[in-house]
Amino acid sequence: EVQLLESGGGLVQPGESLRLSCEASGFTFSNHAMSWVRQAPGKGLEWVSAITGSGGNTYYTESVRGRFTISRDNSENILYLQMNSLTDDDTAVYFCAREASHPYLDYWGQGSLVTVSS
Amino acid sequence: ENVLTQSPGTLSLSPGERATLFCRASQSVRNSYLAWYQQKPGQAPRLLIYGASSRATGIPDRFSGSGSGTDFTLTISRLEPEDFAVYSCHQYDTKHTFGQGTRLEIK
Numbered sequence: 001e002v003q004l005l006e007s008g009g010g011l012v013q014p015g016e017s018l019r020l021s022c023e024a025s026g027f028t029f030s031n032h033a034m035s036w037v038r039q040a041p042g043k044g045l046e047w048v049s050a051i052t053g054s055g056g057n058t059y060y061t062e063s064v065r066g067r068f069t070i071s072r073d074n075s076e077n078i079l080y081l082q083m084n085s086l087t088d089d090d091t092a093v094y095f096c097a098r099e100a101s102h103p104y105l106d107y108w109g110q111g112s113l114v115t116v117s118s
Numbered sequence: 119e120n121v122l123t124q125s126p127g128t129l130s131l132s133p134g135e136r137a138t139l140f141c142r143a144s145q146s147v148r149n150s151y152l153a154w155y156q157q158k159p160g161q162a163p164r165l166l167i168y169g170a171s172s173r174a175t176g177i178p179d180r181f182s183g184s185g186s187g188t189d190f191t192l193t194i195s196r197l198e199p200e201d202f203a204v205y206s207c208h209q210y211d212t213k214h215t216f217g218q219g220t221r222l223e224i225k
Binding site: 045 | 149151153155161162163164165168169174206208210213214215216217218219
């Protein structure tokens with residue numbers, strides 16, 4: 001059974017940093033690209049970042065480029081999102097999701113809440 | 119960016135009725151790289167449809183998707199009580215973008 005479990009969320013002040021983790025199980029982790037998708041309170045889904053299965057290529061939405069870094073540890077089956085210089089607009093539930101061969105998102109974690117507030 | 123616009127914003131129907139949800143893209147979605155997700159409060163999105171019309175594993179056949187180019191439709195043929203949720207479309211042709219969601223509520 002495919003499982004994705006996020007952790008690392010919490011309350012931080014503007015300008016601070018946070019690292020999210022997503023532990024994967026039930027599939028061959030290195031065979032799949034992975035994405036982070038966020039959802040601000042009461043809003044729709046917003047794709048944030050993606051990384052290929054090998055970790056060799058990464059992609060970001062424009063609003064986080066230069067502040068967020070996606071990475072993965074295929075030996076430990078963990079996906080990361082390092083978030084720096086956080087702003088109020090980054091407040092959201094962050095989901096990790098597995099990309100299928102055509103990159104729709106076939107499995108999602110339960111999400112981790114990040115709140116940026118002074 | 120390929121902007122997806124969903125309509126209606128809210129749909130009020132009764133169990134047993136047919137639901138039709140729309141998703142319009144600002145640019146053509148090549149290869150029908152369009153998916154639909156269901157999301158209930160406090161839960162993660164659940165993949166329903168990919169490739170515009172293919173049902174994901176375990177999804178009941180009352181859910182169907184259609185469309186191509188810029189116009190896509192999700193149809194729920196006979197609503198069950200557990201189908202009342204928010205539905206979002208997603209294009210994965212050019213990076214990833216999502217629609218703002220349609221809330222399907224009990225009338």
